[in-house]
Amino acid sequence: MKTVIAFLTKRPSNDLLKFANELSEFFDIYIIIDDNDYKCEKNNFINLIQIDNDECKKHSFVFLETQYNDTSDKNIYSWEKAIYYFNYINLDYDYIWFIEDDVFISSIDAIINLESKCETYDLVCAANDKGLIETSKNTWIWNYAFKIFNEPAYCSMVCACRISKKLLAYVNLAIQEIKDNHKLEFFIYEFFINTIAMKFDMSVYCPEELLSITYDTVWDIDDFKKNKDNFFHPFKKYDLFERYRNIVKLS
Numbered sequence: 001m002k003t004v005i006a007f008l009t010k011r012p013s014n015d016l017l018k019f020a021n022e023l024s025e026f027f028d029i030y031i032i033i034d035d036n037d038y039k040c041e042k043n044n045f046i047n048l049i050q051i052d053n054d055e056c057k058k059h060s061f062v063f064l065e066t067q068y069n070d071t072s073d074k075n076i077y078s079w080e081k082a083i084y085y086f087n088y089i090n091l092d093y094d095y096i097w098f099i100e101d102d103v104f105i106s107s108i109d110a111i112i113n114l115e116s117k118c119e120t121y122d123l124v125c126a127a128n129d130k131g132l133i134e135t136s137k138n139t140w141i142w143n144y145a146f147k148i149f150n151e152p153a154y155c156s157m158v159c160a161c162r163i164s165k166k167l168l169a170y171v172n173l174a175i176q177e178i179k180d181n182h183k184l185e186f187f188i189y190e191f192f193i194n195t196i197a198m199k200f201d202m203s204v205y206c207p208e209e210l211l212s213i214t215y216d217t218v219w220d221i222d223d224f225k226k227n228k229d230n231f232f233h234p235f236k237k238y239d240l241f242e243r244y245r246n247i248v249k250l251s
Contacts, residue, residue: 020046053076057076104232125161157213
């Protein structure tokens with residue numbers, strides 16, 4: 001069983017590069033980069049990946065929110081590039097962690113400890129909330145889910161999640177089918193991966209360490225010290241990541 005960690009970012013911060021280098025002693029590490037103008041320096045420990053936007057568009061990897069809100073310019077982000085990369089270019093891994101750069105993780109041990117609990121689950125994520133038309137139809141995220149998948153649909157924040165190779169393949173097939181049947185070109189939103197997992201009877205695990213993956217909670221150092229094994233989202237003070245890890249380590 002082979003697991004890889006893929007960090008998703010517009011441009012990697014110095015802290016992310018340093019943390020990824022340290023983590024590479026235990027996992028294969030990839031950093032998927034939005035900005036194709038970013039100049040990657042050679043790194044012997046981590047893989048820095050940049051993919052041409054048009055390659056993703058050929059395979060319908062276009063962000064749903066962009067498709068509906070800004071049809072004049074279908075941007076491609078690191079999520080789309082990551083799913084494309086592990087579906088079409090690199091098929092070597094059984095499980096892939098996708099972690100956005102505004103997820104705070106206090107230590108390498110926190111990742112190792114969580115991974116040790118994940119076993120062979122197809123999807124490891126913060127939640128697996130069920131949506132039904134009768135109770136959820138008035139919110140736009142569910143409206144799109146029901147339009148595409150009918151009911152029930154499922155959702156979770158996926159800022160930090162682990163996806164099996166099998167589920168990833170099903171996600172890819174669903175993208176192509178939905179493009180043909182609904183004439184839509186999009187890739188991911190919070191309902192997409194969870195609903196595919198449930199529709200195809202795959203295993204889903206929601207560990208307590210990911211309960212702090214939320215939409216807009218304001219986190220601070222006291223939260224990190226109290227829950228050292230948790231992953232926290234959002235935390236966009238990138239210049240504080242290393243400092244806070246050191247504080248948590250000493251606490």
